[in-house]
Amino acid sequence: MLKQVEGSRAVAEAVALCRPEVICAYPITPQTHIVENLGEMVKAEHLTGCEFINVESEFAALSVAIGASATGARAYTATASQGLLFMAEAVYNASGLGLPIVMTIGNRAIGAPINIWNDQQDSMSMRDAGWIQLFAETNQEAVDLHIQAVRLAEELSVPVMVCVDGFILTHAYERVDMPTQEQVDAFVPSYEPRQILDPAEPVTIGAMVGPEAFTEVRYLAHYRQMQALWLIPELAEEFEQQFGRASGGLVHPYRSEDAETLVVALGSVNGTIKDVVDQLRDDGVAIGSVSVTSFRPFPAKALRAAIVHAKRIVVIEKSLAVGIGGIVSTDVRMALAGAGRPVHTVVAGLGGRAITQASLREVFVKAHRDLLEYLTFLDLRHDVVHREIERLESQRRSGPVAENILRELGSVADRIG
Amino acid sequence: MRTSHVKFYQTGTFTVGNRLLSEDDRSVQSTLERTNSLNSGHRACQGCGEALGARYAIDAAMRATDNQLIAANATGCLEVFSTPYPETSWQIPWIHSLFGNTAAVATGVAAALRVKGRNDTRVVAQGGDGGTTDIGFGCLSGMFERNDDVLYICYDNEAYMNTGVQRSSATPPTARTATSPAKGPEPGNVFGQGKNVPMIAMAHEIPYVATASVADVRDLEAKVTRAMSIRGARYIHILVPCPLGWGSEPQHTVRLARLATESGLFPVFEAEHGEITDRRLIRRKVPVEEYLSLQKRFAHLFKPELKMDVIARLQAVADRNIRRFGLMNGGDD
Amino acid sequence: MFQVRIHGRGGQGVVTAAEMLSVAGFLEGKHTQAFPSFGSERMGAPVMAFCRIDSREIRLREPVMAPDALIIQDTTLLHQVSVFEGLSDSGYVLINSSRSPAVLGLDEFFARHPQIQVLTVPASHLALESVGRPLPNAALLGGFAALTGMIAFESVAAAIDEKFQGRVAAGNIAAARAAYESVVDVKRGAA
Numbered sequence: 001m002l003k004q005v006e007g008s009r010a011v012a013e014a015v016a017l018c019r020p021e022v023i024c025a026y027p028i029t030p031q032t033h034i035v036e037n038l039g040e041m042v043k044a045e046h047l048t049g050c051e052f053i054n055v056e057s058e059f060a061a062l063s064v065a066i067g068a069s070a071t072g073a074r075a076y077t078a079t080a081s082q083g084l085l086f087m088a089e090a091v092y093n094a095s096g097l098g099l100p101i102v103m104t105i106g107n108r109a110i111g112a113p114i115n116i117w118n119d120q121q122d123s124m125s126m127r128d129a130g131w132i133q134l135f136a137e138t139n140q141e142a143v144d145l146h147i148q149a150v151r152l153a154e155e156l157s158v159p160v161m162v163c164v165d166g167f168i169l170t171h172a173y174e175r176v177d178m179p180t181q182e183q184v185d186a187f188v189p190s191y192e193p194r195q196i197l198d199p200a201e202p203v204t205i206g207a208m209v210g211p212e213a214f215t216e217v218r219y220l221a222h223y224r225q226m227q228a229l230w231l232i233p234e235l236a237e238e239f240e241q242q243f244g245r246a247s248g249g250l251v252h253p254y255r256s257e258d259a260e261t262l263v264v265a266l267g268s269v270n271g272t273i274k275d276v277v278d279q280l281r282d283d284g285v286a287i288g289s290v291s292v293t294s295f296r297p298f299p300a301k302a303l304r305a306a307i308v309h310a311k312r313i314v315v316i317e318k319s320l321a322v323g324i325g326g327i328v329s330t331d332v333r334m335a336l337a338g339a340g341r342p343v344h345t346v347v348a349g350l351g352g353r354a355i356t357q358a359s360l361r362e363v364f365v366k367a368h369r370d371l372l373e374y375l376t377f378l379d380l381r382h383d384v385v386h387r388e389i390e391r392l393e394s395q396r397r398s399g400p401v402a403e404n405i406l407r408e409l410g411s412v413a414d415r416i417g
Numbered sequence: 418m419r420t421s422h423v424k425f426y427q428t429g430t431f432t433v434g435n436r437l438l439s440e441d442d443r444s445v446q447s448t449l450e451r452t453n454s455l456n457s458g459h460r461a462c463q464g465c466g467e468a469l470g471a472r473y474a475i476d477a478a479m480r481a482t483d484n485q486l487i488a489a490n491a492t493g494c495l496e497v498f499s500t501p502y503p504e505t506s507w508q509i510p511w512i513h514s515l516f517g518n519t520a521a522v523a524t525g526v527a528a529a530l531r532v533k534g535r536n537d538t539r540v541v542a543q544g545g546d547g548g549t550t551d552i553g554f555g556c557l558s559g560m561f562e563r564n565d566d567v568l569y570i571c572y573d574n575e576a577y578m579n580t581g582v583q584r585s586s587a588t589p590p591t592a593r594t595a596t597s598p599a600k601g602p603e604p605g606n607v608f609g610q611g612k613n614v615p616m617i618a619m620a621h622e623i624p625y626v627a628t629a630s631v632a633d634v635r636d637l638e639a640k641v642t643r644a645m646s647i648r649g650a651r652y653i654h655i656l657v658p659c660p661l662g663w664g665s666e667p668q669h670t671v672r673l674a675r676l677a678t679e680s681g682l683f684p685v686f687e688a689e690h691g692e693i694t695d696r697r698l699i700r701r702k703v704p705v706e707e708y709l710s711l712q713k714r715f716a717h718l719f720k721p722e723l724k725m726d727v728i729a730r731l732q733a734v735a736d737r738n739i740r741r742f743g744l745m746n747g748g749d750d
Numbered sequence: 751m752f753q754v755r756i757h758g759r760g761g762q763g764v765v766t767a768a769e770m771l772s773v774a775g776f777l778e779g780k781h782t783q784a785f786p787s788f789g790s791e792r793m794g795a796p797v798m799a800f801c802r803i804d805s806r807e808i809r810l811r812e813p814v815m816a817p818d819a820l821i822i823q824d825t826t827l828l829h830q831v832s833v834f835e836g837l838s839d840s841g842y843v844l845i846n847s848s849r850s851p852a853v854l855g856l857d858e859f860f861a862r863h864p865q866i867q868v869l870t871v872p873a874s875h876l877a878l879e880s881v882g883r884p885l886p887n888a889a890l891l892g893g894f895a896a897l898t899g900m901i902a903f904e905s906v907a908a909a910i911d912e913k914f915q916g917r918v919a920a921g922n923i924a925a926a927r928a929a930y931e932s933v934v935d936v937k938r939g940a941a
Binding site: 060075 | 484507510517523532555
């Protein structure tokens with residue numbers, strides 16, 4: 001059924017349709033509306049057969065999910081930013097134990113300086129934690145990915161993060177085609193665990209493993225994610241057959257077939273990128289884009305196939321590997337190793353800075369003319385940075401950088417965008 | 418089942434003769450039906466108080482639940498010595514997740530059991546003092562506050578033994594550990610404010626809190642049994658001497674546990690909904706020196722010269738416990 | 751694509767206004783997108799929300815930089831925030847006030863942009879009368895429907911009815927209708 005609904009509400013409804021049995025909730029902006037909605041559904045008994053547990057931290061939220069999942073329940077939680085870092089140890093643990101928990105990340109920057117706005121540094125910080133990471137481009141895809149994630153997680157016994165850009169998607173009202181309970185029931189069977197804490201057949205879960213077996217256990221985690229590389233497109237195809245729309249999969253190429261310049265990005269920014277691609281195509285520029293839906297496992301082969309004609313790649317990424325530059329682009333370079341095509345890193349949208357069509361257009365045109373640096377910070381205020389660097393060099397006690405910059409900028413309340 | 422009114426222990430040892438009891442009253446460990454939940458063959462040290470405590474506690478919980486039990490275990494000695502293949506010792510469904518999240522994992526297990534309608538299966542969480550009073554404290558408090566249906570058992574050996582004997586918030590004043598060495602003008606652990614987790618558990622007004630020791634394993638079994646008869650959050654704090662960390666003889670484990678209670682340093686009591694309902698009375702009060710002098714972690718109190726002033730401060734701690742918990746008034750011995 | 755930017759202060763229902771406008775457009779079969787300016791939720795702080803309306807899928811995720819219409823819920827923002835930034839030269843401005851644009855000191859701006867259609871409507875006053883609380887957001891949407899013709903009043907009423915319940919919904923719809931009719935009257939007078 002078509003609905004005009006807030007992204008968080010849509011995600012909550014999708015999660016509820018998947019019949020979760022234990023939901024652990026701890027609030028953190030911008031994910032909070034999701035668990036609030038789910039809590040209300042449980043309290044009002046619209047969502048039955050589900051325990052909703054208000055915990056005391058994100059660390060506890062995922063830990064409760066771990067216990068519940070190991071006892072055979074379909075477990076769900078959601079978090080963002082500092083919350084994801086606070087549960088980091090449990091993030092690795094859930095995947096190490098092979099527990100198919102589904103977790104929504106309302107993508108948000110990581111401090112310091114504290115910042116509640118969107119970027120994708122949080123998910124990136126956990127990219128090697130053994131979870132599958134799927135990035136939604138729209139709220140429709142966020143809904144669809146959650147439904148696919150439950151199936152994917154449980155088939156492989158691997159936890160899945162569905163990454164949804166904070167505010168830009170979580171707080172956006174847009175139209176979503178909400179599936180029916182019958183449709184979701186037909187797609188997501190009941191959970192059949194590979195391992196379960198059951199007095200009838202006692203098992204030890206989480207035993208200590210020494211050097212004699214640790215590599216093998218870790219390899220099998222990698223093996224399961226490699227399996228996801230074929231299962232993800234297979235589920236997307238099945239999803240399309242049953243729900244009548246394409247959603248999910250590994251990558252979404254857009255006007256890429258004959259593109260000489262190809263833009264790669266994750267999440268909601270792909271919408272703006274597509275608009276700019278269309279504008280540049282109208283101007284005769286051979287440009288296209290690829291939205292990477294599955295960041296873990298990384299779809300190297302699918303990406304190679306999508307960019308076969310490209311002379312250069314521009315990766316727009318909402319995260320920063322301090323000391324080297326790009327995170328997504330490092331993986332893109334690895335996927336294209338030997339192809340001899342330049343991969344440009346454009347760090348954009350950090351801490352919620354708007355990624356505008358105008359700025360993207362400028363950077364794409366520059367790339368197309370082979371004038372773009374390997375590492376660019378989109379819309380960086382160079383003058384402000386230079387003044388602070390001068391201050392750092394001229395005074396020993398130069399003070400907190402963040403405060404200096406804010407003083408430099410003056411009032412920001414009157415700015416648009 | 419209370420055993421304090423049955424007085425046929427051998428003089429001086431307090432050892433209860435099981436064979437003198439009717440079969441119904443015998444301890445869980447003395448029955449043929451004991452489950453050996455923590456089986457032999459594990460790699461705990463000689464004289465390990467934690468292995469002893471865990472075996473009695475979990476077997477008692479098994480009997481109380483008709484063997485329908487799941488355990489969640491914190492990182493620590495108990496987890497390490499009981500799991501590496503081929504020494505895997507658990508005969509029950511058992512999960513280890515992390516050091517600091519055991520209470521939350523158990524909450525998750527309990528939630529799953531509830532939602533699955535498996536109300537006959539129960540969950541026990543267990544960890545050492547580090548996993549309970551320090552790193553796992555937030556999750557523990559959360560579990561208490563929500564009154565989740567979990568029995569949490571802390572095996573307190575008063576330091577981080579698994580990592581090589583470092584100080585925890587349960588380490589007593591003056592005790593030598595790797596991070597509170599017997600050096601300088603005030604050797605050993607500081608006289609801090611202490612962190613009485615059983616009292617903190619009581620402050621949550623949860624249905625049941627108890628302390629116990631491996632010197633009185635029948636009392637321990639009785640408390641676990643009582644705890645499993647109650648729904649909601651429950652906490653049992655068991656003193657488990659550690660020969661390695663305390664610098665004591667393996668054969669002194671039970672004796673040290675008894676001296677800790679008989680000196681008043683470790684009060685043994687029960688509480689329901691935040692109020693103390695029972696305590697184990699001291700039968701023969703001993704000065705704290707008797708307890709301290711058997712342990713190398715306190716050796717600097719006795720050598721090179723006797724530090725009576727410091728020992729007096731520790732005696733004051735014991736005496737305060739005796740007053741506070743009423744460990745000597747109204748004794749029927 | 752028609753783009754709307756709503757300015758107000760925390761607590762005035764700015765975000766809700768954008769959401770209701772998006773619902774109204776959706777009910778007419780249009781593609782719409784509403785989102786807030788993503789600030790911390792504090793009462794009284796300047797707040798923006800955005801709404802896009804189009805006949806096809808909206809992919810753009812940038813804030814509304816070049817609005818076709820502005821709704822200004824609080825006149826104290828007029829000289830504090832760059833509310834008119836990026837406004838289309840043939841755009842619309844709807845201001846919550848019982849005073850005229852001239853009294854609000856905007857003559858000079860609108861003299862420079864003669865194609866811009868500007869109106870004031872006493873939305874807080876209308877809401878106070880029919881809802882009992884001076885929350886101008888719903889009433890302004892009624893005025894917006896009349897001013898721009900982008901959306902039918904019935905759709906605005908239906909969106910208000912979806913967002914609120916019972917007496918609050920009815921009161922807000924009444925306020926929106928009053929605003930709608932007053933704007934229609936002014937436009938008729940001007941024509």
